[in-house]
Structure formats: structure tokens, C-alpha cells
Amino acid sequence: MIYTDGLTEAQNLQAEYYGDARFAAAISAAPAGAPALLAHLLADLSAFIASESLEDDVTLFVVTNES
Numbered sequence: 001m002i003y004t005d006g007l008t009e010a011q012n013l014q015a016e017y018y019g020d021a022r023f024a025a026a027i028s029a030a031p032a033g034a035p036a037l038l039a040h041l042l043a044d045l046s047a048f049i050a051s052e053s054l055e056d057d058v059t060l061f062v063v064t065n066e067s
Contacts, residue, residue: 006056013052034064
């Protein structure tokens with residue numbers, strides 16, 4: 001997984017950061033598979049920031065080996 005700091009530095013309406021701990025918890029709670037993991041992480045970020053605008057770009061790249 002590769003991501004930019006815009007993801008962990010995203011803030012909610014209370015000016016709290018999404019942060020590394022929340023990101024790690026979201027990864028742990030996500031279903032298996034790259035598409036499901038990506039969808040889960042983006043949904044969690046969206047729920048966290050609610051109506052707050054992102055101040056930085058967010059890039060998230062997920063690759064899995066399903067052989």
C-alpha cells in the first residue's frame with residue numbers, strides 16, 4: 001500500500017487529524033482484497049471528515065497478491 005500524507009493529515013470539523021492510528025485501525029477492520037480494502041478506507045475517511053474539505057491531495061494505491 002502506498003499513500004500520501006494528505007490521507008493521514010485530513011481533518012474533521014473538530015480539527016482532529018485522521019492520523020496513523022485510525023488509518024491502521026481501518027486497515028485492520030477492512031475486508032480482504034484490494035478493491036474492498038480501498039473502498040473501506042475511502043468510506044472511513046469520508047465518514048471521518050464528514051462535510052469538511054480536504055486541504056491536501058489524497059492518493060491511495062493498494063496492491064495485493066491473490067495467487
